Amino acid sequence: MTTGRPLHLAAEIGGPPRYEPDHYLGLARLAEGGALDYVTLGDSFARPGPDALSVLARIAPATDRIGLVPTVDTTHTEPFHVSSAVATLDWVSRGRAGWTADVSTTEAVARLFGRRAAAPAEALWREAGEAADAGARLWDSWEDDAEIRDTATGRFIDRDKVHHIDFEGEAFSVRGPAIVPRPPQGRPVTVIDGTTATARAVAARHADVVHVRATSPEQAAAARADVLRLAAAHGRPARELRVLVALAVDLGDAETAPEPGLASGPPLAGHGTYFRGGPVDLAELISQWYRAGAADGFHLTPITPARDLERIVNGTVALLQHRSLFRTFHPGHTLREHLGLARPASRYALARTAGEQR
């Protein structure tokens, strides 16, 4: 069975820490050459490496189409700063920004800030949901046509189209409006790893793309159905979300492996199910799962980025393209266009025009 839905592919470009931009640029360009939807760059305050959002901003002008999705901590950061930085990544990349919202549960990270003690994941994920919600409201707080430059009246903006958000959450409040005008995508793409039940509930409500883990097409389909059911409870139709299966991949040195398969190697925490095999084996798995309608796509984390990403693009992706299962070029410019996600209207614009019509 084919689903009729386009296949989406993304790849992680992190790995052992590197501090020079060309390393990351090379990987992002490789992924861009394979017409992948986006690259992710994982991050944490507690492990060696540069700030992920900064790295992706650094390579944005040197890339053209690939979506750029850094991991951003919502526990020890200011939601206002986070929303400004992600919106700015969207401006400097001309509509290719996303962010993976994540939490920090450990005492080790808390001590780096000395501001608050470590807290249980459930509370932190509720807070992450609030950060995503406040961020989306800030991105909406300037309507698209707020800047008017009306020389006759001397007004640069139409103040009726720039809104306070007055967000009041359990963990923080934000008055708004944003400093950064509404970004090119309206709202940059929000990605959340929905592996745990707590994170999945938040993802279903606030994320555009949800990463899940599965070891079989049936399990993937069930996870996808679960995400969509939870999303529907918040009034979100399936067309507003994409569910990608997260796989850590070790493509070895051969085209195919004697015994390709899932979880046949060491499990890798945090990066999905472990797949070991050749690039052809991976293409086979993706084809089968995709044809079974188990997922909207895959987020692949190469175990050895420089080697495995090259094999993903030139082996796996090339084969999927040859089978007409994956596009050969980016038909659009923005990450939302790659993902087939509509550009959302500002909620404040909708509310205002609804009010005007009454």
Place this chain on the structure above:
Amino acid sequence: MHLAAHFPGVNSTTVWSDPRSGSQIDFASFEHLARTAERGKFDFFFLAEGLRLREYDGRVHDLDVVGRPESLTVLNALAAVTDRLGLAATVNATFNEPYELARRFATLDHLSGGRAAWNVVTSSDAFTGENFRRGGFLDRADRYTRAAEFVATARELWDSWTPDGTPRPVAHRGQHFDISGEFTLPRSPQGHPVVIQAGDSDEGREFAASAADVIFTRHGTLEAGRTFYADVKGRLAAYGRGPDDLKIMPGVRAVVADTDEEAQEHAAGIRRLQVSPQNAILALEQVWGRDLSSYDPDGPFPAIDPEPDSEFAQGRVRIADPFAVAARWRALSEEKGLSIRETVIETTTRQSFVGSPETVAAEMTDFVDQRAADGFILVPHLTPGGLDDFVDRVVPLLQERGAFRSEYTGSTLRTHLGLAEPVWKG
């Protein structure tokens, strides 16, 4: 002489009504201005910061250019399209945490090959605090003690890896911060990013003398500049620093035309556009703290007194003594026979170099020779082409005079500024 370019993003600096005025937010504008600055061999490119849109009487201010991107993200992107230009971001030490900010600046320094600078500013008002977890509770008196400890903590983090790249734990316990753990980046190409301090208060000058590499200031005349210069440089010895360890760079505008007369006319025209009739009344309302919209900007000053603690004053720049300012403005208006708008133009005009390229080059050189400044941060009035004239017409003259470099001699901002790399204190 050192030169920097200020991106003239927002507020009343830019003349957005000029047909040549472009976007203050598209990356192309930043790229154009930064590339122009680098073509002119400038030391660095400078971005200001805003954390709350200005408001008057509970409504968003709508008369000036407003809306800007987040500085560090823009500078990382600019690192991709420039090679030598220093990249300076203004980031508030009140609404941030040392670990996160030290990490972001160290990242910029690594990703730009040693071109990062941090302009440390402070803020304490509850109005800005409404956008943050921290809120607005910080006492004014604590602003600089927090900023000083903030910078010191960042430097501990920047020094925490050994020169051979081994992370070592940091433990800092002070009045404002209590942090421990390992930093995530090795020492950056400049050792530490350059630290800039902006502001003119006594505490600000002392903080700059103790901890900054550059001070971003403004003063109206050569004489005021010389006094400031002598005062700040005189404070360095107490911290074991030499006079060359802190560069003094006032923000200035330069208006260039074929002749001095033409340039003067042009500069006056720009000021009239910057201080529109509406903006003149607004400037008055800032001081008076009340609604003055019924007054004629081309007429005389209001007879009523300021009302500084009114609700109306919420969200605006605080004026320390509005009665004194009002009295000064009134006196100036009466003495010279100026209208409200003309008075505002006169009292808000900053240090300017106006004239033919020869005149501007000579005056700027004179300022440096007479120890009124070590260089300048140019604030153009147009985005993004406002630096083109200066770079094309004045910079070559400065280079001919031997007052300014013709080529970069190094690749880091510290090299451009003639600042030594900080000694590693592991």
